[in-house]
Amino acid sequence: ALSASAATEMPPLPDVTGDKVQADGDFKIKFSIGTTESGAQYRGLEYFEKIVEQRSDGNIQVDLFPVAQLGDDREATSALQAGTLEMTMPSTSPLVNMFPQFAVFDLPFLFPQPEMADAVLDGEIGQQMLEDASSQGLVAIGWGENGYRQLTNSQHPVEKPEDLDGLKIRTMENDLHLDIWRTLGANPTPMSFAELFTALEQGVVDGQENPWITIESSKFNEVQDYATETNHVYTPFITLVSARFWDRLPEDYQALVRDAATKMGDYQREVSRTLNDQIKQDLKDSGMQITELSPEQVKVFQDQLEPVYEDWRDQIGGELIDDIREQV
Numbered sequence: 001a002l003s004a005s006a007a008t009e010m011p012p013l014p015d016v017t018g019d020k021v022q023a024d025g026d027f028k029i030k031f032s033i034g035t036t037e038s039g040a041q042y043r044g045l046e047y048f049e050k051i052v053e054q055r056s057d058g059n060i061q062v063d064l065f066p067v068a069q070l071g072d073d074r075e076a077t078s079a080l081q082a083g084t085l086e087m088t089m090p091s092t093s094p095l096v097n098m099f100p101q102f103a104v105f106d107l108p109f110l111f112p113q114p115e116m117a118d119a120v121l122d123g124e125i126g127q128q129m130l131e132d133a134s135s136q137g138l139v140a141i142g143w144g145e146n147g148y149r150q151l152t153n154s155q156h157p158v159e160k161p162e163d164l165d166g167l168k169i170r171t172m173e174n175d176l177h178l179d180i181w182r183t184l185g186a187n188p189t190p191m192s193f194a195e196l197f198t199a200l201e202q203g204v205v206d207g208q209e210n211p212w213i214t215i216e217s218s219k220f221n222e223v224q225d226y227a228t229e230t231n232h233v234y235t236p237f238i239t240l241v242s243a244r245f246w247d248r249l250p251e252d253y254q255a256l257v258r259d260a261a262t263k264m265g266d267y268q269r270e271v272s273r274t275l276n277d278q279i280k281q282d283l284k285d286s287g288m289q290i291t292e293l294s295p296e297q298v299k300v301f302q303d304q305l306e307p308v309y310e311d312w313r314d315q316i317g318g319e320l321i322d323d324i325r326e327q328v
């Protein structure tokens, strides 16, 4: 699929730079993600595939599996641990049970600008987190972005927290996200991404929240008439490799895969940001009623959510929260 929609074209894949890498052996990487072929995440994976295949001279073959065909974020991560899948790129949020520090990214309105997320993810904090997450049968080798989350629902426009009263909102499997929506007065329920479209279609839940590009590429607009541009959470993607596979890779190929993951992460974030506004417009054109909030309206949500910071401070680690808030 070349275009994110009829109206929005994906930018062309960059050329591959860097020398060919010689090492012994033939390897296969099955790379699974939850989002679809028309999203920015998949576009990033195509770039990763191109880099790794070209620079290994075909000795490493990469096969891409979108739409949670090989499991949702948690299942794919377990498959890496079991050694039955080589790579995946989940949102950090469903993995907080394994890596409690990831919950810091679930704090509402943490990063006012995407560049601030980059500074943290690509700086010391993010690099330390990759090291810490390189355990439990996993090797964490890079960051990407799912992006700023927006609210959609099937019932009515939402402009203020009171409009959420009683709305059934699907959240990721993450207690902090549940806390956010309860605090705002909604009725949240956790669910894996793979089940979400059907749950929306059948009215099991009234709404959900995801970045514009994920809303569009997963066609949630076909079953959700209303959206609100809340930008309430910025969700990173993390690139994970099975440690069992990693340990079999010659060192030179490990370096190649790491380098390709970094380039994929940079490119994928660039695509996601370039397309964000265009896709919002596409969604409007498709008939979705999108409520854009004024800074004052956003502040009402933000103020109501400030207690969440106190509630989660001990669990996440006050120092980490302060470190990040100092940087943004």
Ligand code: EAX
Binding pocket: 033, 034, 035, 073, 089, 090, 091, 146, 172, 192, 193, 209, 210, 214
């Ligand atoms: O892989 O569950 C979600 O809402 C996320 O967008 C999902 O992690 C994408």
